Amino acid sequence: MDFKENMNAKVLEVNDIIEKYLPKIEGYQKTVIDAMHYSTMSNGKRVRAILMLETYRLFGGDSKVVEPFIAAIEMIHAYSLVHDDLPALDNDEYRRGKKSTHAEYGEAMGILCGDALLNYAFETVTKAFDIECSPRVAYAYKILATKAGINGMIGGQVVDVESEGNEIDADTMLYIHKNKTAALIEAAMMVGAILASANVKEIAKIESLASDVGLAFQIQDDILDIISSSEVLGKPVGSDDKNNKNTYVKYNGLDKSKEEVKTLSNRAVSTLDSLDDSNEFLNELIKSMINREK
Numbered sequence: 001m002d003f004k005e006n007m008n009a010k011v012l013e014v015n016d017i018i019e020k021y022l023p024k025i026e027g028y029q030k031t032v033i034d035a036m037h038y039s040t041m042s043n044g045k046r047v048r049a050i051l052m053l054e055t056y057r058l059f060g061g062d063s064k065v066v067e068p069f070i071a072a073i074e075m076i077h078a079y080s081l082v083h084d085d086l087p088a089l090d091n092d093e094y095r096r097g098k099k100s101t102h103a104e105y106g107e108a109m110g111i112l113c114g115d116a117l118l119n120y121a122f123e124t125v126t127k128a129f130d131i132e133c134s135p136r137v138a139y140a141y142k143i144l145a146t147k148a149g150i151n152g153m154i155g156g157q158v159v160d161v162e163s164e165g166n167e168i169d170a171d172t173m174l175y176i177h178k179n180k181t182a183a184l185i186e187a188a189m190m191v192g193a194i195l196a197s198a199n200v201k202e203i204a205k206i207e208s209l210a211s212d213v214g215l216a217f218q219i220q221d222d223i224l225d226i227i228s229s230s231e232v233l234g235k236p237v238g239s240d241d242k243n244n245k246n247t248y249v250k251y252n253g254l255d256k257s258k259e260e261v262k263t264l265s266n267r268a269v270s271t272l273d274s275l276d277d278s279n280e281f282l283n284e285l286i287k288s289m290i291n292r293e294k
Contacts, residue, residue: 003284014049014070021071021124035105035113040078042096047289048073048188054282055192055206068128069140069191072121076148077184079117086110140191147187156180163246173251182214202275209271216264216290219257222247265290
């Protein structure tokens with residue numbers, strides 16, 4: 001299979017895993033569960049889950065212990081998008097080519113859906129202990145929780161919101177980008193490496209290259225918000241400018257931003273190539289993420 005066919009197959013594989021771990025749409029609370037399915041099973045690219053799976057395979061992992069983590073990271077990512085789209089934050093009516101969760105279910109249910117997805121993500125991770133009760137599963141749990149929390153994704157989001165409309169320095173900009181987006185990509189790849197028993201040096205390399213991938217991914221997102229269209233992206237463009245967001249492009253210009261994406265991409269691929277093990281698909285995935293058009 002070529003890369004596109006291979007990617008499509010892996011998306012289907014991940015979708016099956018996520019669907020297996022989502023709760024059934026039943027009971028008095030079924031409206032929020034339906035919203036959880038709506039938000040999580042939409043037309044996502046599944047890059048975080050696939051990065052986790054392929055990093056796990058890179059280091060020789062072959063157990064189902066990674067599956068609860070795969071489902072969980074997509075739930076965490078979905079919750080972050082649900083809350084990002086809310087009127088109090090980005091106020092976006094569309095996501096992935098369809099109505100955003102709050103637009104479909106109402107603002108209150110949008111908030112509750114995000115809350116439910118975050119909590120259920122960590123309930124799902126505990127199921128990994130039923131497959132393998134080991135220190136490495138506990139360590140992977142800790143990394144996921146940390147990278148998704150106040151010292152990771154949420155921390156970046158907080159500084160991003162507080163910085164709207166204000167001039168910020170380069171260090172603050174870097175903090176926002178490295179945490180708001182890169183932290184969860186770091187979590188995905190580190191969890192994969194940890195569960196496959198990678199050593200300390202290998203995990204450190206994975207964290208470094210994932211940081212470069214995540215930063216490049218966010219800069220490319222900033223670029224696409226300017227040069228792409230709603231039809232291509234499946235969500236409104238120009239929302240960064242509308243919300244007076246501090247983006248890399250705003251501070252460094254389009255050309256310099258594109259050059260930085262190339263630099264980070266090359267460094268990430270070089271770090272991946274320096275590992276003793278190899279995964280050709282993972283290499284191609286990283287390149288495709290950074291150079292994507294949507």
